[in-house]
Amino acid sequence: MSSPPMMELVDTTSSKIASEFVRARKRAGSPAMGMVMTLVIVVHEDESEAAMRAAREASREHPARVLGVILGDARGAGQINAQVGTGAGWTGETALIRLKGEVVKHPASVVLPLLLPDSPVAVWWPSDAPEDPAADPLGALAQRRITDAAAAPRHKGKALHVQCSAYVKGNTDLAWTRITPWRALLAAALDQHHLKVTGASVTAERISPSADLLAAWLHDRLRVEVERSSSRGPGITEVVLDTAEGPIRISRPDGKLATYQSPGRPDRPIALKRRGLPELLAEELRRLDEDDVYAAVTKRLRQAGA
Amino acid sequence: MTWTNPLRDPRDRRLPRIAGPCGMVLFGVTGDLSRKKIMPAIYDLANRGLLPPGFSLVGFARRDWADQDFAQIVHDSVKAYARTEFREEVWKQLSEGFRFVQGDFDDDDAFETLRHTIEELDRTRGTEGNHAFYLAIPPGFFGAVAGQLKEHGLVDPTSDSWRRVVVEKPFGHDLESARKLNGVLAEVFEHGSIFRIDHYLGKETVQNILATRFANMMFEPLWNNNYVDHVQITMAEDVGIGGRAGYYDGIGAARDVIQNHLLQLMCLVAMEEPTSFDADSLRIEKQKVLASVRLPRRLDLATARGQYAAGWAGGEKVAGFLEEEGIKATSRTETYAAITLHVDTRRWAGVPFYLRTGKRLGRRVTEVAVVFKRAPHQPFSASSVEELTQNALVIRVQPDEGMTLRFGSKVPGTAMEIRDVNMDFAYGGSFTEDSPEAYERLILDVLLGDPPLFPHHQEVELSWKILDPILEAWERKGRPEQYGSGTWGPASADKMLARDGRVWRRP
Numbered sequence: 110m111s112s113p114p115m116m117e118l119v120d121t122t123s124s125k126i127a128s129e130f131v132r133a134r135k136r137a138g139s140p141a142m143g144m145v146m147t148l149v150i151v152v153h154e155d156e157s158e159a160a161m162r163a164a165r166e167a168s169r170e171h172p173a174r175v176l177g178v179i180l181g182d183a184r185g186a187g188q189i190n191a192q193v194g195t196g197a198g199w200t201g202e203t204a205l206i207r208l209k210g211e212v213v214k215h216p217a218s219v220v221l222p223l224l225l226p227d228s229p230v231a232v233w234w235p236s237d238a239p240e241d242p243a244a245d246p247l248g249a250l251a252q253r254r255i256t257d258a259a260a261a262p263r264h265k266g267k268a269l270h271v272q273c274s275a276y277v278k279g280n281t282d283l284a285w286t287r288i289t290p291w292r293a294l295l296a297a298a299l300d301q302h303h304l305k306v307t308g309a310s311v312t313a314e315r316i317s318p319s320a321d322l323l324a325a326w327l328h329d330r331l332r333v334e335v336e337r338s339s340s341r342g343p344g345i346t347e348v349v350l351d352t353a354e355g356p357i358r359i360s361r362p363d364g365k366l367a368t369y370q371s372p373g374r375p376d377r378p379i380a381l382k383r384r385g386l387p388e389l390l391a392e393e394l395r396r397l398d399e400d401d402v403y404a405a406v407t408k409r410l411r412q413a414g415a
Numbered sequence: 416m417t418w419t420n421p422l423r424d425p426r427d428r429r430l431p432r433i434a435g436p437c438g439m440v441l442f443g444v445t446g447d448l449s450r451k452k453i454m455p456a457i458y459d460l461a462n463r464g465l466l467p468p469g470f471s472l473v474g475f476a477r478r479d480w481a482d483q484d485f486a487q488i489v490h491d492s493v494k495a496y497a498r499t500e501f502r503e504e505v506w507k508q509l510s511e512g513f514r515f516v517q518g519d520f521d522d523d524d525a526f527e528t529l530r531h532t533i534e535e536l537d538r539t540r541g542t543e544g545n546h547a548f549y550l551a552i553p554p555g556f557f558g559a560v561a562g563q564l565k566e567h568g569l570v571d572p573t574s575d576s577w578r579r580v581v582v583e584k585p586f587g588h589d590l591e592s593a594r595k596l597n598g599v600l601a602e603v604f605e606h607g608s609i610f611r612i613d614h615y616l617g618k619e620t621v622q623n624i625l626a627t628r629f630a631n632m633m634f635e636p637l638w639n640n641n642y643v644d645h646v647q648i649t650m651a652e653d654v655g656i657g658g659r660a661g662y663y664d665g666i667g668a669a670r671d672v673i674q675n676h677l678l679q680l681m682c683l684v685a686m687e688e689p690t691s692f693d694a695d696s697l698r699i700e701k702q703k704v705l706a707s708v709r710l711p712r713r714l715d716l717a718t719a720r721g722q723y724a725a726g727w728a729g730g731e732k733v734a735g736f737l738e739e740e741g742i743k744a745t746s747r748t749e750t751y752a753a754i755t756l757h758v759d760t761r762r763w764a765g766v767p768f769y770l771r772t773g774k775r776l777g778r779r780v781t782e783v784a785v786v787f788k789r790a791p792h793q794p795f796s797a798s799s800v801e802e803l804t805q806n807a808l809v810i811r812v813q814p815d816e817g818m819t820l821r822f823g824s825k826v827p828g829t830a831m832e833i834r835d836v837n838m839d840f841a842y843g844g845s846f847t848e849d850s851p852e853a854y855e856r857l858i859l860d861v862l863l864g865d866p867p868l869f870p871h872h873q874e875v876e877l878s879w880k881i882l883d884p885i886l887e888a889w890e891r892k893g894r895p896e897q898y899g900s901g902t903w904g905p906a907s908a909d910k911m912l913a914r915d916g917r918v919w920r921r922p
Contacts, residue, residue, distance in 0.1 A: 289429045290464050296422040297433040297467065301543075303418040330421045366504035369468040374541040377468040380461065380505040392429065401426040 115192040115205075122189060123222040129193040130174075130202050130223075144201050146394065147225045148173045149232040151180065151216075151247055157205060159386075160235045166387035168201045171394045174225050177205040178247065180213050187212035189219060217246040224250065229397045233390065236260040238268075241275040253397050255390075257283040258318035269318035270414045273407040278399045284318035285403050286389045290381055291323060291345060294359060294369070302371055304352035309335045314342035323348065325409040326402070344383055431465055434862035437577075438471035438512065438542040440529065442520075442560055443551035444488065445476060448583065452614075453551060454489050455496040456854035461509050462499040463851070465859055469540040471512030473532055477519055485515035498852055512540050520552075520559040526567040533569065544576030547610075547861050553662075554585060554596055561603040570603055579608045581861055584675045586611060586870075588666060589886065590879035597872045606872065610861045615676045616868045617853030620816045624683045624783070625692075627810070627818070634808070635688075637787070639762045644805060645915075646684060646768045647784040648677050649922050651776035653729060655900075656750070660741030668720070669752040669882060672772040676781075678705065678878045679870060680812070681768055684783055685758050694866040698874065705877035709757045714888040716914060720749035721898040721905030723775035728901030733775065735900070749895040750774045753908040754885055755915075767915065771908065775900040780922045781812040795831055802834040807920070817841035 116129055148168070152160045157177055164175045187210035194203050204223070208216060224230055231253035234242070238256035242248040260283075261268035272282050299306070309327045313320030323345065324335040331350075340346045343364040350357040354372040359381070361367035367381040423430070439457070443449055460466050474485040489510075494501060514532050518525020536542045548564060550557055561580070564570045572578045580600060587593030600609050615621055628635055637643070650672055656663045663671070682701040689696040711717035725735035736742060736750050751773030758768065787806040800823070809819040818840040826832040851859075860868055889895075898905040903921065912918055 286429075292422070292427075293430045293433055293464065294468075296420060296430055297435075299420045299422050300433075301436055301467075306421070327422075330424075332421075365502075366507060371541075375469070375539050377541060378504075378508045378511060379468040380464070380502065380508045382502065382504065396428060400429075402424055402429075 115194040163386035167390035175203040181209035183213040276407040308351040312347040313345040437545035444474040450492040454492040458493040558599040617857040667748040717755040719908035721751035724897040726900040
């Protein structure tokens with residue numbers, strides 16, 4: 110997708126950005142867009158382009174006003190610069206807003222006037238999430254707060270536990286989103302084999318928040334001990350459910366094609382690709398109400414970590 | 416004891432519905448339907464992770480092919496028509512389950528081979544005896560194939576497996592033939608195992624009609640004869656019959672489109688709220704609509720039909736219907752059909768439903784327009800509301816999926832001048848790009864055994880009961896009127912509405 114034309118606003122304000130949205134829409138011939146939400150992305154300069162691109166792709170499924178917010182150096186006089194665009198190539202509007210100086214400490218004052226009226230707000234931290242997203246000034250504006258423990262820049266091993274401890278309704282983590290295909294396949298396996306699971310194991314890279322969540326989910330649902338083993342990846346490489354008739358085993362050594370083994374059945378290949386950010390984001394934005402299953406899993410992990 | 420899967424939780428709405436172990440046998444491998452719709456949809460389903468591990472696809476055709484040749488056909492079709500990106504690992508998963516059986520429909524050996532193939536798949540791929548037979552072949556062959564399937568023990572599932580059959584329109588060409596066709600299938604399959612595909616019902620926009628009507632407060636109160644003047648349902652195509660003369664001649668627009676797509680659309684627009692959205696509740700409400708349809712007394716005045724004449728359509732010089740290859744110069748098959756229907760219920764009494772369809776019309780569009788009555792009193796002077804027509808709610812089914820609301824608004828300026836404005840809703844690109852295509856949804860529903868989106872035989876019969884008298888009247892009455900290609904149909908269709916004091920929307 111080629112970059113659409115962007116209007117540069119230097120030393121601007123929220124209301125000027127809002128007027129630019131209206132102007133840009135008129136320039137594009139006032140297309141009907143039926144946007145359903147505002148997505149706020151709190152992002153570093155160097156990763157902003159990739160994050161905005163992912164959001165634009167996800168907005169094909171969920172037309173949104175996408176507001177990228179780059180928090181710069183908080184010293185000195187406040188200044189807001191923005192690039193505003195609309196239309197070409199995606200459904201919705203985007204603005205990439207750079208804050209520096211004093212205003213960095215008051216980002217909500219910039220974002221609040223730009224939220225679409227009477228529709229949900231989601232905020233996404235592609236890497237560096239606050240320890241308590243709901244208490245963050247931008248996080249507090251949103252119904253959905255999306256973190257990504259696997260992308261934490263430091264203390265990677267602890268990032269997931271930090272997020273689980275801070276869990277409140279509306280929080281979610283892309284590490285959880287990533288395992289939906291695994292969970293679907295495991296659930297489908299037990300649809301076919303009506304067997305009691307006596308034990309389970311999850312093998313993945315040593316640091317893998319997704320594997321920890323998958324193990325906690327299996328533990329929570331199956332009430333059995335789940336062994337967590339390390340491999341060289343990529344990501345999760347094997348999940349085994351032990352039953353009296355033998356193991357149900359899904360192994361995926363290459364991150365793409367898995368082999369599905371089950372008792373008394375022939376081995377079968379099944380595509381189980383690691384999904385890209387746009388797909389993960391699109392799944393995450395499909396439902397904005399509380400994810401009860403994730404809530405239960407974070408509780409498990411909190412107990413285990415305590 | 417019933418088994419409860421501990422990994423399933425009704426609150427866990429991220430988990431998609433994945434079909435259980437199963438396979439599909441496809442008859443009519445080389446046809447357009449198979450190559451352009453069914454095969455790509457199967458690949459897309461696999462790509463979305465919605466097919467079970469071990470899913471197998473058996474092709475059955477006369478060609479002298481090996482499994483690899485069949486795989487090549489599927490490969491080409493997927494490359495050309497699939498909506499999701501091509502991924503080698505998905506292809507690998509799928510293609511291991513491809514088999515090809517060569518034979519004619521009267522060839523006992525071939526069906527014996529088919530049985531062995533299915534048994535082999537059950538052993539090596541774990542399809543567990545669950546197979547859907549997709550008859551992408553002309554209905555004339557249904558009887559032969561169904562008979563063979565029965566004779567060779569292919570339709571007798573063991574206790575915990577299933578066999579289903581999938582058929583496409585046309586479901587007969589009149590009531591009698593529809594009954595006969597159903598009889599042929601019902602002799603072999605029980606009625607819950609027969610899936611009739613009307614791909615319109617798989618479309619997001621069509622399902623959205625129900626959401627719009629029954630999930631909202633603001634539309635349903637207006638949805639009756641107090642406020643609605645009439646309803647226009649249009650399915651227009653800009654193309655001619657192309658290479659389908661063999662199929663189209665003798666069938667015509669009414670049988671091809673009105674009997675299934677348009678009457679189904681009408682059901683969804685006109686029906687009462689179902690008690691739930693399961694198959695039976697929906698079917699009951701749809702049947703009630705079809706059963707309460709009354710035809711106008713003067714069918715000659717309340718219907719119209721036509722054939723496209725040579726001319727210019729969209730900047731191209733095109734041939735007329737009677738000059739198309741394979742069509743006799745004396746053909747009386749209509750390429751345009753418009754009918755008036757009344758629904759005798761308290762809700763719709765006095766509100767005519769106008770249904771029209773045709774080929775070589777102005778543009779390709781399918782829409783439902785609910786046209787409202789005029790306000791009973793205007794406080795404005797007659798001259799200021801001169802440009803104001805009737806309010807309308809238009810559900811755009813395809814293309815440019817969405818909804819349009821037309822209402823009056825003041826023209827900016829010092830004078831009080833009111834004119835029509837349109838408010839457009841387009842749910843982004845999501846209806847067209849990322850959401851599953853109709854065939855994906857319907858094939859998945861077949862494999863899951865989920866019947867709400869498939870018309871029941873009762874509905875098919877009721878539809879023919881509506882259409883048969885019209886077709887008979889047309890049969891008695893000369894030739895269809897010629898209309899210019901690229902226009903909006905014959906003059907008689909305009910007169911038909913003019914008699915009621917109405918005009919067709921230009922969609």
